[in-house]
Amino acid sequence: MPMLPDTLEVITLFVDNIDEAKAFYRKVFSPRIVYEDEVSSVLEFSNLMINLLQVTQAPELVEPMAVASLRTGASFLLTIRVDDADEVCARLRHLGVSLLNGPIDRPWGRRTAAFADPSGHVWEVAQVLKPAG
Incomplete structure (x- = not known):
């Protein structure tokens, strides 16, 4: 028996500009918005959610690992x-x-x-x- 279940629920993408990211994903995918605030937007894609998260909020989720530079x-x-x-x-x-x-x-x-x-x-x-x- 595996240690973890194989059900992938959410992928979090760290983004430079949350407003620009929200506009892009709404335009391209038209997903249902599950949750939204000033630093994030959780979008539903059939059986998976994508969490767009302002990169400044990322460190607390991955500490002590560093957040990689975007666009490299x-x-x-x-x-x-x-x-x-x-x-x-x-x-x-x-x-x-x-x-x-x-x-x-x-x-x-x-x-x-x-x-x-x-x-x-x-x-x-x-x-x-x-x-x-």
Whole structure:
């Protein structure tokens, strides 16, 4: 039996500017807002919540570990499965979101494209490709 359950509930993203982050996530994802105050916004994504947290509030959550500098490069990638990557990318561009790459057919059977939020957190949309044949 594992020590911890395997139910991932919340991912907290430390953000430079909470107002800018809130506006970006509302525009791009239109999630249900579970909780919000002047330094955070908890957003519901089907079976997972994303907590946008002003980076100045992060130290108390991770002490004694230091909070990493934002925008120094990608350290993780959050992937959302979509039915049509090209359509989603067209909608993102229409919203003013710049793609980092893609859509690209990947050798592991996905068509993907990546974009970043205002604090540099990288998101990917991934469409499952049908096997050739």
